[in-house]
Structure formats: C-alpha cells, structure tokens
Amino acid sequence: MYYKNTFSVNKYIIFAQSYFFIAMDALSDILNSVKLKAVVYQKVRCTSSWGVEAAQDSNSQFWQLLKGSCYLRVPGKAVIKMNEGDFVFIPHGSTHCISGKPDTTCVSAAHYTKALLSGKPLFQGKEKETLLIGGHFEFASNVQHPFIKSLPKVIQIKNTNTEVSVWLQRAALFMNEEVGCEMIGSKIILSRLAEVVFILIIRAYLEQTDIKKGFLLALKDNRISSSLKFMHTSPEKNWTLNQLASTAGMSRSLYCKEFKRLVGETPLSYLTNWRILKSKEILLESKENIIEVAGKVGYQSEAAFNRLFKSKVGETPASYRRNIIS
Numbered sequence: 001m002y003y004k005n006t007f008s009v010n011k012y013i014i015f016a017q018s019y020f021f022i023a024m025d026a027l028s029d030i031l032n033s034v035k036l037k038a039v040v041y042q043k044v045r046c047t048s049s050w051g052v053e054a055a056q057d058s059n060s061q062f063w064q065l066l067k068g069s070c071y072l073r074v075p076g077k078a079v080i081k082m083n084e085g086d087f088v089f090i091p092h093g094s095t096h097c098i099s100g101k102p103d104t105t106c107v108s109a110a111h112y113t114k115a116l117l118s119g120k121p122l123f124q125g126k127e128k129e130t131l132l133i134g135g136h137f138e139f140a141s142n143v144q145h146p147f148i149k150s151l152p153k154v155i156q157i158k159n160t161n162t163e164v165s166v167w168l169q170r171a172a173l174f175m176n177e178e179v180g181c182e183m184i185g186s187k188i189i190l191s192r193l194a195e196v197v198f199i200l201i202i203r204a205y206l207e208q209t210d211i212k213k214g215f216l217l218a219l220k221d222n223r224i225s226s227s228l229k230f231m232h233t234s235p236e237k238n239w240t241l242n243q244l245a246s247t248a249g250m251s252r253s254l255y256c257k258e259f260k261r262l263v264g265e266t267p268l269s270y271l272t273n274w275r276i277l278k279s280k281e282i283l284l285e286s287k288e289n290i291i292e293v294a295g296k297v298g299y300q301s302e303a304a305f306n307r308l309f310k311s312k313v314g315e316t317p318a319s320y321r322r323n324i325i326s
Contacts, residue, residue: 038194048125051099051106068130085159
C-alpha cells in the first residue's frame with residue numbers, strides 16, 4: 001500500500017530536531033569523514049513475472065518495497081521475503097537478485113534499464129502491481145573506517161511500529177514523493193532525505209538485531225561511543241590511555257579490553273587511524289601547510305607526521321594532496 005502524508009508540520013519539526021541530535025554522535029562524525037552521499041533511482045513498477053539482477057558494485061544499494069511482494073537473493077545468504085514498507089540494505093554492493101518469486105530467473109539491471117529508456121519496459125502485464133524504490137549510498141574511495149567494514153553482507157529492516165521504524169517510513173515517504181519531481185531543488189532534497197534514511201536504517205538495525213560483535217556494537221555502547229566522540233572532536237589533543245578511559249568512565253584495563261573487543265583495535269591504534277583520516281580531509285579541503293595540518297591532528301613535528309602518514313597511506317601528505325587534487 002502507499003503511505004499517506006498525514007503528519008503535521010509540527011511533527012516534521014520534531015523529525016528535523018531528531019536528525020539534529022543524531023548529528024551530535026560518533027556515527028555522524030564518521031559519516032562526515034567518509035563523505036556519505038546518496039543517489040535515489042526511479043521507481044520500479046512490475047506487473048508480471050519479473051526479476052532483476054544487480055551486479056557487484058562499489059556502492060551500497062538499498063531497496064524499499066512500497067506495494068506488492070518480492071524476494072531478494074544474495075549469494076551465500078538465505079532468501080529474504082520483503083513485506084510492504086520493508087527495507088533491504090546491501091552495504092558492500094554484493095551481487096543480488098530482486099524478484100516477484102523466490103526462484104525467478106533474473107535479467108541484468110543494465111538490460112532492464114535499457115528497455116525502460118527505450119520506452120519498452122519489461123515485466124508489464126495485467127497481474128498485481130509491485131512497486132519498489134531503490135538507490136545507493138556512496139563513500140569516499142580514499143577513506144576507510146571500521147564502521148563500514150563491520151556492516152554485514154545484507155540487512156533487512158522490517159516495517160514495525162517502533163519509533164525508529166515510524167521515522168524511517170516517514171523519511172522514506174518524503175523521499176518517495178520527490179522521485180520524478182521536477183520542482184526546483186528536488187535532486188538535493190532527494191539526496192539529503194536518502195542520507196537521513198541511511199542513518200535511520202542503521203538505527204533500526206541496531207534496534208532490531210542482537211549484535212554480538214563489531215563496530216556497530218561499539219556505537220551502541222554508551223561508554224565506548226562517548227570515548228569515540230572525544231577522539232573524533234579533539235584529535236589534536238595529546239591523549240593518554242588514562243584520559244581516554246576517563247572519557248568512558250572506566251578503569252584503564254577494562255577500557256582497553258572492551259574497546260579492543262568492540263572496535264577491533266586498541267584505543268591508540270584507532271586514534272592514530274582517525275587522525276590520518278582527518279588529516280586526509282584537511283589536506284583536500286584546505287590550503288593549510290603540512291605543519292598546520294599535523295598540528296590539527298595531534299602532531300607537533302612535521303617530520304614525525306610525514307613518516308606516520310607515509311607508513312599508513314603509502315605516500316607523504318604533500319604527495320597525497322597533489323595526486324588527489326590533480
């Protein structure tokens with residue numbers, strides 16, 4: 001079924017405020033640094049036996065079922081049946097098939113798109129209509145973060161009555177209404193709404209899934225996420241393990257143990273990698289000299305910063321700036 005836009009301007013303001021508070025946490029710091037961008041596709045309408053296969057891609061795809069029923073298959077994973085309102089998120093761009101039946105032979109997405117653009121769309125008939133919307137999320141190719149690596153191969157977000165799910169449906173409603181809209185600014189609105197959808201998908205996943213390990217569990221842990229926030233906002237500070245443990249309200253030994261268990265690396269190793277990620281960002285977005293960049297991420301010696309950067313990135317900061325910008 002279609003979703004009706006029944007909520008008021010006041011509720012939309014609350015939603016905007018909710019998004020503002022999201023932006024204050026560790027996840028938002030990460031998404032800003034990995035340069036999250038979103039693209040929304042045209043809606044997929046099928047009324048007969050249908051199936052489309054998306055090839056392996058460097059981006060993260062998502063689908064939402066708006067009407068009808070469908071199945072999604074990812075190699076090596078159980079077939080997922082989608083109900084109306086459900087989202088499926090493929091974080092690592094794995095090859096996948098989406099179809100009206102669980103065993104339908106699929107045509108390639110390229111073939112489907114070519115037919116659509118030629119004015120002869122596939123899978124049209126008199127059967128019940130299935131309606132989907134999809135898109136993809138992009139991350140900067142020159143940055144890496146354990147958050148992205150920790151995401152599973154496929155995530156299903158079910159349409160439930162929880163607060164997070166309700167907000168996800170409402171954000172998706174706005175997004176769906178903008179697709180195909182020719183009004184001014186529609187592309188920007190679509191992109192921003194899809195970015196909100198990404199964050200709400202992660203929130204819903206944390207709510208609906210009993211996560212046992214990985215970086216997402218670190219974000220869910222108030223103590224470790226608090227420590228991550230301090231590292232993210234003050235990479236220039238000369239942090240000690242005792243100080244970092246204090247930001248989490250934990251003893252040094254327990255902090256180191258829990259941080260390594262959840263994040264997958266030691267606190268100081270994560271801090272170093274975060275500093276390198278931030279220095280890349282500064283190098284590309286400013287004209288500050290190398291010693292100034294080094295100071296902003298906690299290094300007073302340009303030589304020491306150069307050595308560390310080269311050991312992590314494979315080239316000096318100056319060379320990295322020159323090669324990426326040119």
